[in-house]
Amino acid sequence: MHAHNLQQWQHEHDFAVIHRHGEERTMKVLLLTAITMVVEIAAGLAFGSMALLADGWHMGTHVTAFGITIFAYRYAKRHAHSARFSFGTGKVSVLGGFASAVALVVVALVMALESIHRLFVPQTIRFNEAIGVAVLGLLINLLCALILRSHHDHDQGGGHRHHHDHNLRAAYVHVLADALTSVLAISALTAGKYFGWHRLDPVMGIVGAAVITKWAHGLLKDTSSILLDASIEGETRAKIVQSLEADKDNRVTDIHIWKVGPDDYAGMISIVTHYPQPIEHYKRLITDEAHLVHVTVEVIRCTTEPCVPVNRD
Structure with a gap:
């Protein structure tokens, strides 16, 4: 029997992509998104705007997705050195990204169904109030995107190899999806106010749902191949x-x-x-x-x- 210390022939599976700064930035984005969600829902109730209410609850689904992201980071960190995971917790962030991509698909489906419904059953919109809150939502989304993007650029800098953090990428895509819906909402509301194109609002909702579905498909494709142990290129x-x-x-x-x-x-x-x-x-x-x-x-x-x-x- 070997009486020597075997540590030199052993290694820990601590290579999981656990970005402390990614977790911190995602938490900031979660808080900002949650606050904006509450403001939009409250404004929708106060101004009688179904558009704001829908966007508020839509942001609520993203708050849930960011919660999944935070959970994935913390779970991976807590079990990084656990012997229960044969190859470490590297796939936890990938699983978080996959779950968030599924949430994006659900969001896109709900947006598409609601938009189709409004094509046939138009809603009365108080344009001034709705545009103001939509602009606020866009500014918050752009701020969140900058927070997450700065972490992405930080990972690419220096001489270290670039980490493909699917968990962080999923959060970033959710923020972009929110920003896109805000831009489309502002465009549609402005056109409705000045040109009377009320049906443009639901049409833009369908366009946004299609773009979000495309983003979600790319994320699902990347994460599922890793989760299914796809072979190297x-x-x-x-x-x-x-x-x-x-x-x-x-x-x-x-x-x-x-x-x-x-x-x-x-x-x-x-x-x-x-x-x-x-x-x-x-x-x-x-x-x-x-x-x-x-x-x-x-x-x-x-x-x-x-x-x-x-x-x-």
Whole structure:
């Protein structure tokens, strides 16, 4: 039995994308959005504006989505070193982004249904009050977007690799969706006030729902592929194989590379060779091809002549 300290051969799965500043900024956005939601609902009741009421409750769904974002950050942080998660909590932020994307789809559906209803059953709108509150909502949304965007730019700066924080991206998309609906509402309300185009308001609602659905689809596509352990891109996978087979007479017989976090990969690779090397030798060969945080390499000594590559297509 080994009596030595095994720590040098072990590593912790602490690579989960847990951005402390991202959590703090998202909390600020949540508070600002919640305050704006209360103002719009109160104004809608006071001014008899269904448009403001609808936008207020619409912002309420985003408050819920931001709550999911905060929960994902804190859950990932709390369990970052837990042995219950085989590859760490890197996918928690991805799951948060996926849940928020689903919420966006629901928001878009409700917007579309409400807009279609108003095409056939027009609502009386007090334009001056509605425009004023809509402008306030837009300003708040732009402020929230700047808060989240500044964190995104911070992650891209410096010499560190860029983190694709799907949790933060989901929050950012929610803010953009709110800003878009505010812009469309202001445009429609202004046209309705000055030109009498009352039906433009629900039409803009349908347009906004379509754009939000497109944003949500992109986020769902990105996050679901990670949650389902989709394989690494073909080009990167080919480069890994090429790097390994360029050394001596190595032949890769089996390779599985998949994402375990927004930017982190795990891998299982089998190599056949006449000249086996220490495992660390093979890991060093592929360190530049992808951010592989957990790699298992199986080395098999070739006993026949010659060792030929297998067809992996």
